[in-house]
Amino acid sequence: MYKTFAEVKSALASGTSVLELVEAYLQQIKQHEHLNAFLEVFEESAKTQALLVQEKMNTGQAGRLAGMVIGLKDNICYKGHKVSASSKILQGFESLYSATVVERLLQEDAIIIGRLNCDEFAMGSSNENSAFGPVKNNLNDQYVPGGSSGGSAVAVSAGMCTASLGSDTGGSIRQPASFTGTFGLKPTYGRISRYGLIAYASSFDQIGPFTNSLEDAALLLEVMAGNDAYDSTVSSKPVDVYHAFQSPEKLRVAVIKETLTHEGVDKEIKQRMLDIIESVKMDGHEVEEVSFPFLEYMVPTYYVLTTAEASSNLSRFDGVHFGYRSKEAIGVEDTYKRSRSEGFGDEVQRRIMAGTFVLSNEYYDAYYTKGQKVRRVLKDRTEEILANFDVLLMPTTPSTAFELNAVKDPIQMYLQDIFTVHANLTGNPAISLPLGVHSNGLPFGIQLMGKNFGEKQLFDISSYLIKRLGA
Numbered sequence: 001m002y003k004t005f006a007e008v009k010s011a012l013a014s015g016t017s018v019l020e021l022v023e024a025y026l027q028q029i030k031q032h033e034h035l036n037a038f039l040e041v042f043e044e045s046a047k048t049q050a051l052l053v054q055e056k057m058n059t060g061q062a063g064r065l066a067g068m069v070i071g072l073k074d075n076i077c078y079k080g081h082k083v084s085a086s087s088k089i090l091q092g093f094e095s096l097y098s099a100t101v102v103e104r105l106l107q108e109d110a111i112i113i114g115r116l117n118c119d120e121f122a123m124g125s126s127n128e129n130s131a132f133g134p135v136k137n138n139l140n141d142q143y144v145p146g147g148s149s150g151g152s153a154v155a156v157s158a159g160m161c162t163a164s165l166g167s168d169t170g171g172s173i174r175q176p177a178s179f180t181g182t183f184g185l186k187p188t189y190g191r192i193s194r195y196g197l198i199a200y201a202s203s204f205d206q207i208g209p210f211t212n213s214l215e216d217a218a219l220l221l222e223v224m225a226g227n228d229a230y231d232s233t234v235s236s237k238p239v240d241v242y243h244a245f246q247s248p249e250k251l252r253v254a255v256i257k258e259t260l261t262h263e264g265v266d267k268e269i270k271q272r273m274l275d276i277i278e279s280v281k282m283d284g285h286e287v288e289e290v291s292f293p294f295l296e297y298m299v300p301t302y303y304v305l306t307t308a309e310a311s312s313n314l315s316r317f318d319g320v321h322f323g324y325r326s327k328e329a330i331g332v333e334d335t336y337k338r339s340r341s342e343g344f345g346d347e348v349q350r351r352i353m354a355g356t357f358v359l360s361n362e363y364y365d366a367y368y369t370k371g372q373k374v375r376r377v378l379k380d381r382t383e384e385i386l387a388n389f390d391v392l393l394m395p396t397t398p399s400t401a402f403e404l405n406a407v408k409d410p411i412q413m414y415l416q417d418i419f420t421v422h423a424n425l426t427g428n429p430a431i432s433l434p435l436g437v438h439s440n441g442l443p444f445g446i447q448l449m450g451k452n453f454g455e456k457q458l459f460d461i462s463s464y465l466i467k468r469l470g471a
C-alpha cells in the first residue's frame with residue numbers, strides 16, 4: 001500500500017513500474033469495495049496513462065506528479081468519462097471536457113483512477129444522500145465517513161489512491177478529512193479554477209485535495225492553483241511554492257472563544273484544543289482568545305445563501321439538456337416536473353425549494369438580502385481578526401464520526417457544519433489536520449483558517465503543528 005507520494009516515488013525509484021503501481025491501487029480498491037467509495041474505476045484509461053507516464057519517466061521528461069494516483073469526487077469533469085454528482089438525474093451523462101484541475105494534474109503526469117461517491121450534488125455531511133448508497137468509514141464500517149466528499153476521504157484514508165479531489169462549499173473536504181484522519185484543504189475562494197466542477201453554490205464552492213501527508217496537499221495546490229481564462233472568479237495572483245515549508249518565527253494565533261465554550265463540542269475535542277494551545281504557548285508563540293459572537297448565525301446564513309444559489313444552479317437539470325428524462329412525461333412542463341421530481345433525491349429537492357423560497361419576490365429582502373448582509377459582517381470581523389493574527393485555530397468538527405443512520409433530522413445534520421461554513425462564508429483558506437484521536441478510537445481534525453491567499457503561511461504553520469504534535 002502506498003499512502004503518500006513519497007512512498008510512491010521511492011517505489012518507483014527502486015524499480016516498481018508505474019503500471020505495477022496502478023495495479024497495486026486497483027487491488028486495494030477491490031479489497032475495499034464494500035465501503036462503496038468508488039462509483040466507477042477508470043481501469044482502462046488509468047492503465048493507458050500509466051504506460052504513457054512510464055515512457056516519459058524513462059526518457060527523463062516526467063512531470064511533477066508522475067506516478068501519483070488520484071481519485072476524483074463525482075462532481076469533477078474528466079473528458080470522455082461519466083460524471084453524475086451521485087445523482088440519478090445525470091444518469092448516463094459523459095463529460096465533454098475536463099475540468100481545469102484535471103487538465104493540470106494530467107499535464108504533470110498524474111493518473112486518474114476513478115470517480116468517487118459523494119452526497120448528491122455535494123449536499124450533505126454524511127454521504128448518506130448519494131443516489132448510489134452511502135459510503136462507509138474505513139476505520140469502522142458502521143460509521144459515516146462524513147460528507148459530502150465521503151468517497152474522496154475514504155479512498156485516501158484506506159490507500160485506494162495517493163490523493164483525491166473533493167469540493168468544499170461548507171466543509172465537504174474538511175469534515176470528512178476530520179472523520180477519516182486525513183488532510184483536507186479548502187483553498188481561498190478563487191485560488192483554484194472551478195471550471196468543470198458541477199456547481200452547487202458558486203460563491204462558496206472550491207475544489208481541494210485530500211491526502212495522507214501535508215506535503216502532498218501543498219504540491220497538489222501548487223499544481224492546480226492559478227489563473228484560468230475559463231473561470232472569471234479565479235485570481236491571477238501568483239502561485240507560491242507551497243511545499244517547501246518554513247518554520248514560522250513568532251506566531252500569533254487566535255482562538256474563537258465560542259468554539260471552546262460551545263455546548264455541542266465533544267469534551268475530548270475541547271481538551272485537545274486546550275492541550276494544543278498550551279504546547280504552542282510553551283514554544284513562545286502567542287495564543288489569544290478572541291470574541292466572535294456570530295457562531296449561531298453561521299449555519300442559518302450558510303443555508304439561506306447556498307440554497308438560493310443551488311436553486312438557480314440546478315435549474316439546468318430539466319430533463320432536456322442532460323441525463324435523466326422521465327418516460328411518463330407528456331409535453332414540456334410535464335417533462336421538467338416529472339424528470340426533476342424523479343431524478344433529484346429528497347435533500348436536493350428540499351434545498352431547491354428552500355432556495356426558491358428565499359429568492360421569491362415577497363421574501364427576497366427578508367432572507368437573501370439579509371443573508372448577504374450577515375455574510376458581509378462575518379467577513380469584516382474575520383478580516384479584522386486576521387489583520388492582527390496569523391491564523392485562527394479551531395476544531396474541524398464538534399464530534400467524531402457518527403453511526404450510519406444515526407442523524408435523521410436535517411437540522412441536526414446541518415449543525416455538523418458549525419465550524420466549517422465560516423471559511424466558505426468569508427472565502428478564507430482552511431485546512432483540517434489529523435491531530436486528534438478520541439478514546440472511542442476515531443480520529444478528529446484540528447482546523448486552521450488563514451488569511452486570504454495566505455496558503456503559504458497556512459502550510460508553514462500546519463507543518464510546525466504537525467511536527468510539534470505528531471500527525
Ligand code: GLN
Nearest residue numbers: 122124168169170171172
Ligand atoms: N455539509 C454541508 C452541506 O450539506 C457542506 C456541503 C459541501 O461543502 N459541499 O451543504
